[in-house]
Amino acid sequence: MKLHERSIVHLDLDAFFVSVECLKNSAFKGKPLIVGGRERGVVAACSYEARAFGVHSAMPMRTALHLCPHATVIKGDHEDYSNYSRQVTEVVAESVPLFEKASIDEFYTDLTGLDKFYNTHKFSKELKAKIYKETGLPVTYALASNKLVSKIATNEVKPDGQTAIPFGEEKSYLAPLAIEKMPMIGNKTATLLREMGIKTIRALSEIPPDLLSARLGRNGLELSKRANGIDDTPVVPYSEQKSISTQETFNNDTIDLTFLNREVARMTGKIGFELRQQNKLTGCVTVKLRYANFDTVTKQLSIPYTSSDHILLRTAKELFDKLYNRRIQARLVGIRFSDLVPGNYQISLFDDTQEMIQLYRAIDNIKKRFGAGALVRAGML
Incomplete structure (x- = not known):
């Protein structure tokens, strides 16, 4: 099928979090399932069977269970979701010339030009089958001449669907x-x-x-x-190297652990706020330490995708503690978040309460209004 100059495919992993849980426990398949925190928590994801009762993500758990009292509620596993997302990313990366990872469970691929050699609809269907074969995850896709139409069309044929909108028929x-x-x-x-x-x-x-x-x-x-079906938004090439970072060279070399830990917390909080402002999640934290003799060491750790300060801070401190193992004064400390994907804080809320969600939102609103340094953790004072 000829789609003029652009051939854009939107790939969406159907009910991603729920699908992962069904792979782990086949007893969940075909039943109302809610992933998220209990009691005062929120719904992070739900099966199509639960959605039929009006349940949706970000809904308070109490409301969800009132609508669908017979649903099974499970806590969810950040690490499993991140690992499956990375598996799908590898399949897509080895199959297409250009793709954008729009979120933990959503991709755009640009097949423009391939229609000279392949049937792009058939190619997309084969990619869908390959993802399912190698990961077990169902995928819905739509092929169109731009990202907007392909995304809307994908939503219209879920779950486990496929479609193509010919060029000229977008409107x-x-x-x-x-x-x-x-x-x-x-x-x-x-x-x-x-x-x-x-x-x-x-x-x-x-x-x-x-x-x-x-x-x-x-x-x-x-x-x-x-x-009118017009959208010129490009597919932004995905790169594992995209990062947000900061570092500080101290006025005086120091061995003061209290000061160093405070700096690690301050810098982590600073770029954690930047991460959320850009609506991004990180899957890798790196800490750099330079001693007074200019020896420089780094450690990094792949983590479940998150933008939560308490998780990022814990990871950064663990890495710093492993790095700073010599009784030599420190000259510089740096923090870097890489393996960035678009996504919001909701993905990190499987264990958090509504109060925690509201606290993060309030903190970020204050920082947006008065500056990133308007609020600091008590341990940083």
Whole structure:
């Protein structure tokens, strides 16, 4: 199938966290399953069977169990999810020339140009089968001429589906869908549009861009383009080397462990905040230490994908303790987060309570308003 100049495939691992748990315990398959914390926790993921009762991610666990009291609730395992995500990444990386890892369970591949040599729909179907064969995880995909249409189409054929939208049919494909199907349209925007009488993407596409801009600001113009099936967003090549880092060379070399540990905590908290601001998760923490004699040593550790300060800080301190094993003054300490993937804090919340979630959000809101140094841990004072 010819898709003009671009052939973009969106791959989505169906109910990823639940699928991993079903692989580990086949008794869960086909039953209402909720992954997340108990009591005051939140739903991190749920099976399609649980979704039929109105359960969804980020919902308070008590509400979920009220809607679906017969569901099985399991704690979830960050490490298993991260390992499976990495396995799928390896399969995709060895199969396609260019791909973007959009989240822990979501990929875009750019097959542009391959249609001169292969049937790209068939190629995508074979990639789906290969992922299932090598990892056991079901995948839904959609092939289209841009990322927007491929993502929406993927959502429309879940679970375990596949489809292709030919070039030139993007607008007509989107037209009958409800506005809520469009990325960028959350509850607030959807309510505003429905108050304007706009219920479908077709209706949205017929509104003059100037009117949408007047009502929705800058997002109005972007929504107008998307409603017409237009999206020029490139597939951003995935690289394990992407990182966020910071380091500090001290004014005076020091052997003061209290000071050094405080600096490790400060720097970890600083780039942890940057990580969340960029809506990223890290899968690898590296600590660098330079002694006064300029000997430089580093240690790194692969971890389950996270952006949680308490996990990052614990990991950084463990690495620093292993590094600083000589009674020599330290000159420099550095912290680096690598193996970055897009994702939000929710992925790290299998064990956290609603209070913990709210605390992180409040802390980050204060830092955004008053600066990253506005709040520090008591141990850093």
